[in-house]
Amino acid sequence: MFRDITTVVFDVLGTLVDEPRGLRAAVVEAAGPRGDSAGLLGIWQSHIEQEQARIARGERDYADTETLDREAALRVAETAGIDDQALIGRLASAAERLPPWDDSADGVARLVQRFRVFGLSNATTKTLHRLAEHAGLEWDLALSADAVRAYKPAPEVYALAVEAAGGDPSRVLMVAAHAWDLRGAQSIGMRTAYVRRPVGDPPTSTDTFDGRFDGLRQLAAALISST
Structure with missing residues:
Protein backbone atom coordinates (compact mmCIF):
# COMPACT_ATOMS: atom_id res chain seq x y z
CA MET A 1 0.00 0.00 0.00
CA GLU A 19 -7.84 21.53 19.08
CA PRO A 20 -11.49 22.16 20.06
CA ARG A 21 -11.09 20.53 23.49
CA GLY A 22 -7.93 22.50 24.19
CA LEU A 23 -9.45 25.79 23.10
CA ARG A 24 -12.60 25.14 25.12
CA ALA A 25 -10.50 24.45 28.22
CA ALA A 26 -8.63 27.72 27.68
CA VAL A 27 -11.91 29.61 27.28
CA VAL A 28 -13.27 28.13 30.51
CA GLU A 29 -10.04 29.02 32.29
CA ALA A 30 -10.32 32.63 31.11
CA ALA A 31 -14.08 33.16 31.43
CA GLY A 32 -14.82 30.91 34.37
CA PRO A 33 -17.10 27.86 34.57
CA ARG A 34 -20.24 30.00 34.28
CA GLY A 35 -19.25 31.39 30.91
CA ASP A 36 -20.89 30.20 27.70
CA SER A 37 -17.94 28.07 26.65
CA ALA A 38 -19.66 26.75 23.50
CA GLY A 39 -20.64 30.22 22.35
CA LEU A 40 -17.25 31.73 23.13
CA LEU A 41 -15.49 28.86 21.35
CA GLY A 42 -17.71 29.53 18.34
CA ILE A 43 -16.62 33.18 18.33
CA TRP A 44 -12.98 32.09 18.35
CA GLN A 45 -13.36 29.51 15.60
CA SER A 46 -15.47 31.78 13.39
CA HIS A 47 -12.91 34.56 13.58
CA ILE A 48 -10.02 32.27 12.62
CA GLU A 49 -11.92 30.69 9.73
CA GLN A 50 -13.19 34.00 8.40
CA GLU A 51 -9.83 35.75 8.57
CA GLN A 52 -7.92 32.90 6.96
CA ALA A 53 -10.50 32.86 4.18
CA ARG A 54 -10.13 36.62 3.71
CA ILE A 55 -6.37 36.23 3.47
CA ALA A 56 -6.76 33.43 0.92
CA ARG A 57 -9.04 35.67 -1.19
CA GLY A 58 -6.58 38.56 -1.03
CA GLU A 59 -8.96 40.70 1.02
CA ARG A 60 -6.48 40.98 3.90
CA ASP A 61 -2.70 41.03 4.03
CA TYR A 62 -1.15 37.90 5.43
CA ALA A 63 -1.20 37.62 9.23
CA ASP A 64 0.24 34.64 11.09
CA THR A 65 -1.75 32.43 13.46
CA GLU A 66 -0.33 34.11 16.55
CA THR A 67 -1.83 37.38 15.33
CA LEU A 68 -5.17 35.77 14.48
CA ASP A 69 -5.26 33.94 17.81
CA ARG A 70 -4.65 37.21 19.65
CA GLU A 71 -7.51 38.81 17.74
CA ALA A 72 -9.77 35.86 18.54
CA ALA A 73 -8.82 36.04 22.22
CA LEU A 74 -9.70 39.74 22.30
CA ARG A 75 -13.09 39.04 20.73
CA VAL A 76 -13.79 36.34 23.31
CA ALA A 77 -12.64 38.63 26.11
CA GLU A 78 -14.88 41.46 24.93
CA THR A 79 -17.91 39.17 24.76
CA ALA A 80 -17.21 37.55 28.13
CA GLY A 81 -16.28 40.79 29.87
CA ILE A 82 -12.69 39.75 30.60
CA ASP A 83 -10.31 42.65 31.20
CA ASP A 84 -7.43 40.84 32.93
CA GLN A 85 -4.56 41.18 30.42
CA ALA A 86 -2.73 38.18 31.84
CA LEU A 87 -5.81 36.00 31.28
CA ILE A 88 -6.23 37.34 27.76
CA GLY A 89 -2.56 36.71 26.99
CA ARG A 90 -2.78 33.14 28.22
CA LEU A 91 -5.94 32.57 26.20
CA ALA A 92 -4.20 33.92 23.09
CA SER A 93 -1.45 31.30 23.51
CA ALA A 94 -3.88 28.37 23.94
CA ALA A 95 -2.61 26.71 20.74
CA GLU A 96 0.65 25.96 22.54
CA ARG A 97 -1.15 23.74 25.08
Whole structure:
Protein backbone atom coordinates (compact mmCIF):
# COMPACT_ATOMS: atom_id res chain seq x y z
CA MET A 1 0.00 0.00 0.00
CA PHE A 2 2.74 2.46 0.96
CA ARG A 3 5.80 1.04 -0.74
CA ASP A 4 8.55 3.61 -1.44
CA ILE A 5 7.31 6.12 1.16
CA THR A 6 10.29 7.83 2.81
CA THR A 7 8.61 10.69 4.67
CA VAL A 8 5.40 10.91 6.68
CA VAL A 9 3.94 14.41 7.03
CA PHE A 10 1.32 15.01 9.71
CA ASP A 11 -1.24 17.70 9.90
CA VAL A 12 -1.12 18.81 13.53
CA LEU A 13 -4.26 20.67 14.62
CA GLY A 14 -7.06 18.14 14.78
CA THR A 15 -4.95 15.19 13.61
CA LEU A 16 -2.35 14.97 16.38
CA VAL A 17 -3.99 17.22 18.97
CA ASP A 18 -7.60 17.85 19.97
CA GLU A 19 -7.84 21.53 19.08
CA PRO A 20 -11.49 22.16 20.06
CA ARG A 21 -11.09 20.53 23.49
CA GLY A 22 -7.93 22.50 24.19
CA LEU A 23 -9.45 25.79 23.10
CA ARG A 24 -12.60 25.14 25.12
CA ALA A 25 -10.50 24.45 28.22
CA ALA A 26 -8.63 27.72 27.68
CA VAL A 27 -11.91 29.61 27.28
CA VAL A 28 -13.27 28.13 30.51
CA GLU A 29 -10.04 29.02 32.29
CA ALA A 30 -10.32 32.63 31.11
CA ALA A 31 -14.08 33.16 31.43
CA GLY A 32 -14.82 30.91 34.37
CA PRO A 33 -17.10 27.86 34.57
CA ARG A 34 -20.24 30.00 34.28
CA GLY A 35 -19.25 31.39 30.91
CA ASP A 36 -20.89 30.20 27.70
CA SER A 37 -17.94 28.07 26.65
CA ALA A 38 -19.66 26.75 23.50
CA GLY A 39 -20.64 30.22 22.35
CA LEU A 40 -17.25 31.73 23.13
CA LEU A 41 -15.49 28.86 21.35
CA GLY A 42 -17.71 29.53 18.34
CA ILE A 43 -16.62 33.18 18.33
CA TRP A 44 -12.98 32.09 18.35
CA GLN A 45 -13.36 29.51 15.60
CA SER A 46 -15.47 31.78 13.39
CA HIS A 47 -12.91 34.56 13.58
CA ILE A 48 -10.02 32.27 12.62
CA GLU A 49 -11.92 30.69 9.73
CA GLN A 50 -13.19 34.00 8.40
CA GLU A 51 -9.83 35.75 8.57
CA GLN A 52 -7.92 32.90 6.96
CA ALA A 53 -10.50 32.86 4.18
CA ARG A 54 -10.13 36.62 3.71
CA ILE A 55 -6.37 36.23 3.47
CA ALA A 56 -6.76 33.43 0.92
CA ARG A 57 -9.04 35.67 -1.19
CA GLY A 58 -6.58 38.56 -1.03
CA GLU A 59 -8.96 40.70 1.02
CA ARG A 60 -6.48 40.98 3.90
CA ASP A 61 -2.70 41.03 4.03
CA TYR A 62 -1.15 37.90 5.43
CA ALA A 63 -1.20 37.62 9.23
CA ASP A 64 0.24 34.64 11.09
CA THR A 65 -1.75 32.43 13.46
CA GLU A 66 -0.33 34.11 16.55
CA THR A 67 -1.83 37.38 15.33
CA LEU A 68 -5.17 35.77 14.48
CA ASP A 69 -5.26 33.94 17.81
CA ARG A 70 -4.65 37.21 19.65
CA GLU A 71 -7.51 38.81 17.74
CA ALA A 72 -9.77 35.86 18.54
CA ALA A 73 -8.82 36.04 22.22
CA LEU A 74 -9.70 39.74 22.30
CA ARG A 75 -13.09 39.04 20.73
CA VAL A 76 -13.79 36.34 23.31
CA ALA A 77 -12.64 38.63 26.11
CA GLU A 78 -14.88 41.46 24.93
CA THR A 79 -17.91 39.17 24.76
CA ALA A 80 -17.21 37.55 28.13
CA GLY A 81 -16.28 40.79 29.87
CA ILE A 82 -12.69 39.75 30.60
CA ASP A 83 -10.31 42.65 31.20
CA ASP A 84 -7.43 40.84 32.93
CA GLN A 85 -4.56 41.18 30.42
CA ALA A 86 -2.73 38.18 31.84
CA LEU A 87 -5.81 36.00 31.28
CA ILE A 88 -6.23 37.34 27.76
CA GLY A 89 -2.56 36.71 26.99
CA ARG A 90 -2.78 33.14 28.22
CA LEU A 91 -5.94 32.57 26.20
CA ALA A 92 -4.20 33.92 23.09
CA SER A 93 -1.45 31.30 23.51
CA ALA A 94 -3.88 28.37 23.94
CA ALA A 95 -2.61 26.71 20.74
CA GLU A 96 0.65 25.96 22.54
CA ARG A 97 -1.15 23.74 25.08
CA LEU A 98 -3.59 21.62 23.07
CA PRO A 99 -4.01 18.03 24.34
CA PRO A 100 -2.77 15.18 22.14
CA TRP A 101 -5.00 12.30 21.13
CA ASP A 102 -4.24 9.15 23.12
CA ASP A 103 -2.34 7.48 20.26
CA SER A 104 -0.46 10.53 18.92
CA ALA A 105 2.82 10.45 20.83
CA ASP A 106 3.18 6.68 20.50
CA GLY A 107 2.23 6.68 16.82
CA VAL A 108 4.71 9.41 15.94
CA ALA A 109 7.42 7.71 18.01
CA ARG A 110 6.91 4.40 16.19
CA LEU A 111 7.03 5.99 12.76
CA VAL A 112 10.06 8.18 13.43
CA GLN A 113 12.10 5.00 13.89
CA ARG A 114 11.46 3.99 10.27
CA PHE A 115 10.65 7.20 8.37
CA ARG A 116 11.35 10.88 8.42
CA VAL A 117 8.39 12.46 10.19
CA PHE A 118 7.35 16.09 9.74
CA GLY A 119 4.64 18.21 11.26
CA LEU A 120 3.04 20.57 8.73
CA SER A 121 0.69 23.18 10.09
CA ASN A 122 -0.78 26.62 9.66
CA ALA A 123 0.52 27.36 13.16
CA THR A 124 3.76 29.31 13.54
CA THR A 125 7.07 27.55 14.11
CA LYS A 126 7.22 28.85 17.70
CA THR A 127 3.76 27.49 18.41
CA LEU A 128 4.64 24.12 16.88
CA HIS A 129 7.79 23.75 18.97
CA ARG A 130 5.97 24.60 22.19
CA LEU A 131 3.03 22.37 21.28
CA ALA A 132 5.34 19.45 20.49
CA GLU A 133 6.96 19.77 23.89
CA HIS A 134 3.58 19.97 25.62
CA ALA A 135 2.09 17.02 23.72
CA GLY A 136 5.19 14.80 23.62
CA LEU A 137 5.49 14.83 19.83
CA GLU A 138 9.03 13.95 18.76
CA TRP A 139 9.04 14.52 15.02
CA ASP A 140 12.10 15.26 12.86
CA LEU A 141 10.98 18.64 11.57
CA ALA A 142 8.21 21.16 12.17
CA LEU A 143 7.13 23.10 9.08
CA SER A 144 4.92 26.17 9.29
CA ALA A 145 2.79 27.62 6.53
CA ASP A 146 4.10 30.95 7.80
CA ALA A 147 7.25 30.28 5.73
CA VAL A 148 5.28 30.87 2.53
CA ARG A 149 2.80 33.37 4.00
CA ALA A 150 -0.20 31.30 3.03
CA TYR A 151 -2.57 28.85 4.67
CA LYS A 152 -3.44 25.30 3.78
CA PRO A 153 -4.82 24.15 1.40
CA ALA A 154 -2.67 26.47 -0.71
CA PRO A 155 -0.33 24.20 -2.74
CA GLU A 156 2.80 26.12 -1.75
CA VAL A 157 2.32 24.97 1.85
CA TYR A 158 2.50 21.29 0.89
CA ALA A 159 5.44 22.05 -1.39
CA LEU A 160 7.38 23.00 1.75
CA ALA A 161 7.17 19.41 2.95
CA VAL A 162 7.96 17.90 -0.43
CA GLU A 163 11.04 20.09 -0.82
CA ALA A 164 12.24 19.22 2.71
CA ALA A 165 11.71 15.53 1.91
CA GLY A 166 13.85 15.61 -1.22
CA GLY A 167 11.52 16.80 -3.94
CA ASP A 168 9.60 13.66 -4.97
CA PRO A 169 5.95 14.01 -3.85
CA SER A 170 5.17 10.37 -4.67
CA ARG A 171 7.42 9.31 -1.78
CA VAL A 172 5.83 11.68 0.73
CA LEU A 173 2.69 10.66 2.64
CA MET A 174 0.39 13.37 3.99
CA VAL A 175 -1.63 12.23 7.01
CA ALA A 176 -4.64 14.23 8.18
CA ALA A 177 -8.04 13.99 9.79
CA HIS A 178 -9.33 16.57 7.32
CA ALA A 179 -10.29 15.52 3.81
CA TRP A 180 -9.84 19.08 2.53
CA ASP A 181 -6.23 18.95 3.75
CA LEU A 182 -5.56 15.70 1.93
CA ARG A 183 -7.08 17.04 -1.28
CA GLY A 184 -4.65 19.93 -1.07
CA ALA A 185 -1.74 17.51 -0.73
CA GLN A 186 -3.02 15.46 -3.66
CA SER A 187 -3.01 18.57 -5.83
CA ILE A 188 0.81 18.51 -5.89
CA GLY A 189 1.14 14.73 -6.16
CA MET A 190 1.62 13.71 -2.52
CA ARG A 191 0.34 10.37 -1.27
CA THR A 192 -2.46 10.63 1.28
CA ALA A 193 -3.83 8.83 4.35
CA TYR A 194 -6.98 9.78 6.24
CA VAL A 195 -7.06 9.19 10.00
CA ARG A 196 -10.46 9.36 11.64
CA ARG A 197 -10.83 11.80 14.53
CA PRO A 198 -14.02 13.05 16.20
CA VAL A 199 -13.27 16.63 15.12
CA GLY A 200 -12.07 15.96 11.57
CA ASP A 201 -13.52 16.49 8.11
CA PRO A 202 -14.50 13.00 6.85
CA PRO A 203 -13.92 11.95 3.24
CA THR A 204 -16.74 11.97 0.75
CA SER A 205 -17.65 9.06 -1.51
CA THR A 206 -15.59 10.60 -4.31
CA ASP A 207 -12.34 10.95 -2.35
CA THR A 208 -9.62 8.50 -3.40
CA PHE A 209 -6.99 8.57 -0.68
CA ASP A 210 -4.26 5.92 -0.49
CA GLY A 211 -5.50 4.71 2.89
CA ARG A 212 -8.11 5.30 5.56
CA PHE A 213 -7.46 4.43 9.21
CA ASP A 214 -9.20 4.48 12.57
CA GLY A 215 -6.11 5.80 14.36
CA LEU A 216 -2.34 6.18 14.35
CA ARG A 217 -1.62 2.68 15.61
CA GLN A 218 -3.40 1.20 12.60
CA LEU A 219 -1.63 3.65 10.29
CA ALA A 220 1.77 2.87 11.78
CA ALA A 221 1.21 -0.88 11.42
CA ALA A 222 0.27 -0.46 7.75
CA LEU A 223 3.27 1.73 6.99
CA ILE A 224 5.79 -0.44 8.79
CA SER A 225 4.48 -3.61 7.15
CA SER A 226 4.91 -2.00 3.74
CA THR A 227 8.63 -1.38 4.17
